[in-house]
Amino acid sequence: MDVETLSPVRGAPSDARRLEILHQLERKLLWLSAWMVHHANHIRPNRDGLKVGGHQASCASVISVMAALYFEIARPQDRIAVKPHAGPVFHAINYLFGRQSVEKMEGLRALGGVQSYPSRVKDGPEVDFSTGSVGLGVAMTTFSALIQDYVRLHGLGRSDLPPGRHIAVAGDAELDEGNIYEALLEGWKHDVRDVWWIVDYNRQSLDSVVPDRLFGRIEGLFRDMGWNVVTLKYGRKLAAAFGRPGGDALRRWIDDCPNSLYAALTFQGGAAWRQAVLADLGRSRAVRAIVDPLSDDELATLMTNLGGHDIEAIIEALRAAEAEGDQPTCFIAYTIKGMGLPFAGHKDNHAGMMTKEQMEGFRAAMAIRPGHEWDRFEGLDLPAAELAEFLDGCPFAAKLTPEGRALTAPTIAVPAELPVPKVAGRKLSTQAGFGDMLAEIGRGQGPFKELVEHIVTASPDVTVSTNLGPWVNRRGIFDRHTRNDVFRDAKLASAQRWGMSPLGQHIELGIAEQNLFLLLGAAGLTHALTGARLLPIGTVYDPFVNRGLDALIYACYQDARFILVSTPSGLTLAPEGGQHQSINTPLIGMAADRLASFEPAYVDELAILLRHAFAHIQQPHGSAVWLRLSTRQLQQPARELDLASVIAGAHWVVAPEPEARIAILYQGPVAPEAEAAFAELSAEVPDAGLLALTSPDLLHADWLGAMRARRAGRRDASCHIERILALLAPDAALVTVLDGHPATHAWLGAVRGQRVIALGPDHFGQSGDIPSLYQEYGIDTEAILDACAQALLCG
Numbered sequence: 001m002d003v004e005t006l007s008p009v010r011g012a013p014s015d016a017r018r019l020e021i022l023h024q025l026e027r028k029l030l031w032l033s034a035w036m037v038h039h040a041n042h043i044r045p046n047r048d049g050l051k052v053g054g055h056q057a058s059c060a061s062v063i064s065v066m067a068a069l070y071f072e073i074a075r076p077q078d079r080i081a082v083k084p085h086a087g088p089v090f091h092a093i094n095y096l097f098g099r100q101s102v103e104k105m106e107g108l109r110a111l112g113g114v115q116s117y118p119s120r121v122k123d124g125p126e127v128d129f130s131t132g133s134v135g136l137g138v139a140m141t142t143f144s145a146l147i148q149d150y151v152r153l154h155g156l157g158r159s160d161l162p163p164g165r166h167i168a169v170a171g172d173a174e175l176d177e178g179n180i181y182e183a184l185l186e187g188w189k190h191d192v193r194d195v196w197w198i199v200d201y202n203r204q205s206l207d208s209v210v211p212d213r214l215f216g217r218i219e220g221l222f223r224d225m226g227w228n229v230v231t232l233k234y235g236r237k238l239a240a241a242f243g244r245p246g247g248d249a250l251r252r253w254i255d256d257c258p259n260s261l262y263a264a265l266t267f268q269g270g271a272a273w274r275q276a277v278l279a280d281l282g283r284s285r286a287v288r289a290i291v292d293p294l295s296d297d298e299l300a301t302l303m304t305n306l307g308g309h310d311i312e313a314i315i316e317a318l319r320a321a322e323a324e325g326d327q328p329t330c331f332i333a334y335t336i337k338g339m340g341l342p343f344a345g346h347k348d349n350h351a352g353m354m355t356k357e358q359m360e361g362f363r364a365a366m367a368i369r370p371g372h373e374w375d376r377f378e379g380l381d382l383p384a385a386e387l388a389e390f391l392d393g394c395p396f397a398a399k400l401t402p403e404g405r406a407l408t409a410p411t412i413a414v415p416a417e418l419p420v421p422k423v424a425g426r427k428l429s430t431q432a433g434f435g436d437m438l439a440e441i442g443r444g445q446g447p448f449k450e451l452v453e454h455i456v457t458a459s460p461d462v463t464v465s466t467n468l469g470p471w472v473n474r475r476g477i478f479d480r481h482t483r484n485d486v487f488r489d490a491k492l493a494s495a496q497r498w499g500m501s502p503l504g505q506h507i508e509l510g511i512a513e514q515n516l517f518l519l520l521g522a523a524g525l526t527h528a529l530t531g532a533r534l535l536p537i538g539t540v541y542d543p544f545v546n547r548g549l550d551a552l553i554y555a556c557y558q559d560a561r562f563i564l565v566s567t568p569s570g571l572t573l574a575p576e577g578g579q580h581q582s583i584n585t586p587l588i589g590m591a592a593d594r595l596a597s598f599e600p601a602y603v604d605e606l607a608i609l610l611r612h613a614f615a616h617i618q619q620p621h622g623s624a625v626w627l628r629l630s631t632r633q634l635q636q637p638a639r640e641l642d643l644a645s646v647i648a649g650a651h652w653v654v655a656p657e658p659e660a661r662i663a664i665l666y667q668g669p670v671a672p673e674a675e676a677a678f679a680e681l682s683a684e685v686p687d688a689g690l691l692a693l694t695s696p697d698l699l700h701a702d703w704l705g706a707m708r709a710r711r712a713g714r715r716d717a718s719c720h721i722e723r724i725l726a727l728l729a730p731d732a733a734l735v736t737v738l739d740g741h742p743a744t745h746a747w748l749g750a751v752r753g754q755r756v757i758a759l760g761p762d763h764f765g766q767s768g769d770i771p772s773l774y775q776e777y778g779i780d781t782e783a784i785l786d787a788c789a790q791a792l793l794c795g
């Protein structure tokens with residue numbers, strides 16, 4: 001490509017000069033990223049002898065791609081997921097833009113420093129998407145693009161923000177992750193646009209060199225999904241050589257060169273290249289005419305002149321795609337892992353680091369004076385003022401909004417009470433109650449007029465079976481294109497009206513649960529990414545939370561705000577049972593950070609918790625919320641509840657007499673068994689109590705908080721569960737029961753030193769009806785009474 005073909009984005013400097021500057025900045029990124037890792041490992045004091053780590057080779061391979069993207073192509077409104085192991089390059093770019101500090105970079109991988117992998121929450125507002133678990137950040141861009149469209153088509157976005165492109169800079173091994181293909185398929189269904197994935201195709205992962213034939217397959221897959229694929233294989237030096245006599249043979253030789261041999265030769269350098277090329281092509285005079293005049297170094301430079309290291313070629317390709325509009329595009333940028341560093345191409349270089357001696361050599365080559373390692377323009381050949389001016393003029397350097405890249409959105413008022421169906425005396429499950437409430441909210445009447453506009457629901461092919469049907473009938477399914485409901489048009493009877501339009505408020509997904517959580521992650525960040533407030537609700541079968549768990553944790557790690565409704569759950573789903581039973585989910589709910597988990601037994605509790613969830617996900621210090629529900633129909637009580645206690649995680653159904661010796665504590669749909677056992681128990685032990693647990697997660701967190709506060713000197717700190725259990729005798733017995741792993745409750749004994757007998761299935765299930773399963777797994781009335789007897793006898 002000619003220098004002249006770079007379309008100018010600003011008047012000065014000239015295009016040729018701009019390229020010169022870009023090359024200088026590439027150098028700077030290579031230096032800073034390598035130095036950041038070196039400093040963390042070799043310069044900073046090491047107190048524990050543990051390797052700090054970092055990925056100099058992974059950074060080196062993507063320097064030109066990142067430089068082209070951030071210094072030329074990206075606009076402030078674009079949202080970018082950077083491959084985890086290029087974190088230092090990303091921070092170096094922000095440093096050059098004046099958005100990152102030396103202190104933070106010196107602290108790479110130290111407490112308070114920049115994180116190993118870019119983190120929205122810990123590294124601050126410049127990070128659009130956290131990365132780390134490979135594959136997820138890439139796929140996330142598909143869903144953030146979809147949500148950007150959703151927000152715009154619903155008129156919720158900020159009028160001063162143009163739509164952005166959602167870009168992933170991906171490692172090639174990320175394409176081994178199944179979630180990538182799940183997202184591709186889902187993206188195709190939703191006709192997603194404005195997505196770019198730029199693959200750093202260094203043909204190396206952590207352990208090894210990637211098989212040669214793989215990419216042919218992958219390219220085809222992208223095309224099948226409606227993506228453009230742009231391959232950046234060779235740079236201009238090689239392209240020029242290929243144009244000469246003998247060039248065709250040379251090209252064929254490189255094309256046929258196995259990835260592992262290419263990598264090994266790259267590591268070995270010019271002499272090895274010469275030997276290998278001439279062994280095969282030495283009899284061709286034309287090839288010799290290309291190769292012979294070159295020194296070893298020049299030959300190595302030529303043979304490793306790949307497209308992904310040619311910033312002009314990259315810029316040209318990105319600009320060409322930009323000109324094509326909003327078509328999803330995958331760029332396969334051929335690169336060499338460790339390019340420009342001593343271990344370039346070595347298959348073991350993933351975690352490889354330059355030795356101190358190698359670093360000294362590199363420092364000299366980069367013209368960095370000792371003590372000036374962090375200086376912004378140290379070692380560069382152009383005037384600092386010119387470089388600074390260039391950086392200031394980069395499109396990406398412009399402020400997205402006066403408040404920066406991390407946006408905020410006003411909170412949506414949540415009415416004091418949700419429209420609860422008349423439940424008292426009826427038999428109803430929490431799942432059905434949830435569906436009824438959402439359908440009522442879906443009318444959008446009275447105080448719910450505003451709230452309803454901000455709710456978006458999603459489900460991975462379990463919309464109807466998680467009771468979202470009535471809501472969807474009212475609010476419609478989201479699609480960028482209006483599509484009629486064929487069944488309805490043909491007047492065929494169906495309970496579901498599934499017309500699709502840009503104003504629909506339910507996003508119907510295929511079964512892949514990781515996609516649900518990536519979507520909830522994206523939708524749960526809209527306030528920060530688009531300035532629009534969404535209240536996302538995702539429904540999924542409880543056992544399949546496990547299926548999408550990495551993406552769920554990833555969404556929470558980014559502080560995405562959404563409501564997860566998982567139903568049905570436990571072995572209470574009974575005949576459906578067996579493989580579909582979930583026993584570990586209550587423990588996941590407790591252990592997941594930035595996710596408040598609840599399990600109500602009755603619909604009145606659910607109404608309080610769902611209302612709380614709408615508010616909590618909007619609080620600056622709130623979190624995502626998880627409601628574990630059930631299909632078991634329970635006779636609904638008529639009662640007054642203490643809101644605060646239900647939200648805090650526990651409320652007395654029957655308060656014990658002071659100093660009572662025993663209480664039964666239950667969670668979720670085993671309530672009738674606990675109540676029946678309690679009725680029998682209280683005939684013998686009239687002072688016993690019955691406690692409903694709605695959130696072991698919050699109780700536990702609150703308890704840890706109180707202990708921490710006391711350790712910090714606040715003697716009067718206490719917590720809800722301490723106050724609850726203080727009503728019982730200090731040596732009272734707690735018989736606890738839930739349809740989930742009993743360890744969920746086992747800790748309750750540590751709060752006041754009371755004895756706990758925790759009941760719950762600890763083995764994987766089998767089909768059956770509720771009575772036989774509850775009996776088999778020891779959570780029926782008899783099992784609870786047996787546990788009470790044991791507790792009293794031992795007491």
Ligand SMILES: Cc1ncc(C[n+]2csc(CCOP(=O)(O)OP(=O)(O)O)c2C)c(N)n1
Pocket residue numbers: 055057058061083085132133134135170171172173174200202204205206207337350
């Ligand atoms: C889900 C997941 N599995 C495993 C890892 C460990 N891991 C870190 S990097 C890596 C290979 C990355 O290779 P690639 O994406 O090609 O990156 P690059 O070559 O650019 O370093 C692996 C397996 C991870 N971070 N995430």
Ligand SMILES: [Mg+2]
Pocket residue numbers: 171172173200201202203204205
């Ligand atoms: Mg790789």
